[in-house]
Amino acid sequence: MAKGSIPTVFIDGEAGTTGLQIRERLELLPHVAVRSIAPERRKDPGARREMMASVDLVVLCLPDEAAKESAALAASLGAEAPKVLDASTAFRVNPDWAYGLPELSPEQPAKIAASMRVSNPGCYPTGAILLLRPLIQAGLLPADYPVTVNAVSGYSGGGNAMIAAYESRTAPEFELYGLGLEHKHVAEMHYYTGLTRRPIFVPSVGDFRQGMIDSIPLHLDLLTGGPAPADLESVLTARYAGSAYVRVVKAEAKLEPEAMNNTNQLELRVHGNAARGQAVLTARYDNLGKGASGAAVQNLGLMLGIAVETRLPAAAE
Template structure:
């Protein structure tokens, strides 16, 4: 039986991971006494007894817990961090198993894994295969648009929406410093920093990420079918990421409570314009679902 300690299990992501793991036959969850959760000694004692620690903490608190883990030496557990603290750190493995053919294997053997951001998961899933295939040059000026359910904004935003204080829809992050941008740029393979325009809708969970393209502005002037074929080839046989035909409107709530992400290529061939779209649950494949997928790899359960 594999043992897991979720540090920060009372938060939105931590609760969701705990719920998903609670029914997992191969995992035993361990918890710290709530009165001692800030006691470094108690935390170190528990961490030395488990196989993996999952960090659902603010960045600074994640770094402090990793420091404690490092001091345990040979008794240190594996660490899966759901914060932004280590997503572009060179000595951490990025927890998007579908990134390329070898990424799941890298996660399986890693001691330190960073769970991707929700927006980043959709953007990288759309762009990385096409940049790798040369269909989108790495220096292409790109705009990424996205809408998420309000559960991704933490307890304050959740309360504002559920108590009727928040607007029905809002753009944010327009200073171009959103915390997911570094990982989007790095793992999409882009040399030019994209413009990222995130937004929040009045629904609890769900997400749609889209990237518009002028096809004739790309060097190879690809057709819609070429983009779709490259994406389909990259994700062929995958369980969680699926390329599907575009069939009309896109529903960001389509994959609620699942670890599924769907990708489609929409647009007009006569107009030579395309929109790449990814839909996922911001708490599923965008957070806790991805964490459980990574944990199964790290624990040898998948």
Template sequence: MPARIFIDGEAGTTGLGIKERLAGRADVELVSLPAGDRKTAEAKQTVYKGVDLVILCLPDDAAKEAVVLAGALGDAAPRLLDASTAHRTAPGWTYGFPELTKGQAEAIAKAPRVGNPGCYATGAIALLRPLTEAGLLPSTASVSIHAVSGYSGGGKTMIAAYEAGTAPAFEAYALGLGHKHVPEIMAYGQLQNRPIFTPSVGNFRQGMLVFIPLFLDSLPQKPGRKDLAAVLQAHYAGSRHVHTRMEEAPERLEPQALNDTNELELFVCGPEEGRQVVLAARLDNLGKGASGAALQNTELMLGLCS
């Protein structure tokens, strides 16, 4: 019998992406509501009772309300996968980055509630966690993170502005240093100090680059580029979706190379014997950064073959 899935918020960018990825699968039945009932609590609860998994693709406040609705069903409540920011660091929720650490994929498979990671956070945590876990980067380190994303991650208003040609070619934002992905970066990147995170958006629809510069002599063990590369390679050895490109130290990276995939590439850039490096992650903000990650978590939670 196919697994029954309801995407609450199926008309948004992430919801549409998940729906497209699940369409046509024999092991899945997508359940939907008429447009007029999608914000009606009673109609939503009725659907919740009859499905195996609800994927929340809603604004944070609406996602919190949906969790309350589901919780009110008691033993009849479905499992939840939340693509919003609302529950990524909340108690009782499992973080949906299967490659985070040993046993994370198994934890997701068993979890009743999973928080899908943020796009920027995916790139940053993928670079940070192996290094903090191995002790090469202290949890007390002061870290700067810089990133650029395609405009599709900015919501309906930003998408409309870029597609109408009224938006700038490039803009930095969240310069008040309060971006909503910072808490999960700290929690799962194992950082005690709040990093400086400066995101930006370019005039391209999708694709993402995340950069973390490091002064190697400021780290306690004073590692070299090869040491960092070896830790990243060991952490992601055998991973299906995360690829360490440690043999490369590119002078240039463009953000769209992994579009329409669920892949994530990691680089350690800089001269071989130099004492400065730039850690870099490349991904599709709509793929491994959103809908692709949700599909990966859905397959784990429901025991589906990918």
């Protein structure tokens, strides 16, 4: 599909956190060429349209409204339009866009590869979807279960303003947010998990740059058949057997959020107390890795039909 000898990529919004990390990862790939617009012309629609017409794939690392405008600009090219991978929330539940979570189903990688338009998943929903969807599909977790997703992220997930506040030591060490229960990631969690009841989502941010844990408490007697924690773990293990990036590992008494940093790896655990009839599902990953830039490069590889390296260069670790 390449327009030249090797695939070409343009990152629209390359100066942001996600765009910078995508570029760093792409620098490990000698068989991909990243093209850029001169800084003084990055907001020039004509320059952007000309660039889009010359490349195989455009990655959008922009706010939602700007992403919509950029996607429309790419579509206006008709037969010359490149593939588009969007990192915003603008198209994640849009049926005309493929959802860029390859582990969503066995068929999803092929769907991503064949699509002209792919929406990269949100950081928080990635872990929640991978935990809940297999349990719902297996019939263990009722689709109307009153799910609560608690999550903590490093401050890099909040964009430049939050990064500046934490690194200047003017931000609190920890805070809950989104307590109006209208966080933009809820729609995505609801749609792709298969839940019929809207989940409650309680995000938080801590004084560490990157890393993430999603946690979901469950009462086992409210699940179908009253399964043991081991039954939940067995379903997840079978679902992700052979996955390159998602693995089910044994529960631990404590978890810290930074262990997966600078990788595209994601760990799932079932922490349970069978005697008490309770369990907590957890997903641990890098909010800038499998939660953003690493996932984008994984999708980019599928869309361009190439092998990719999703880690950052060693110097960045």
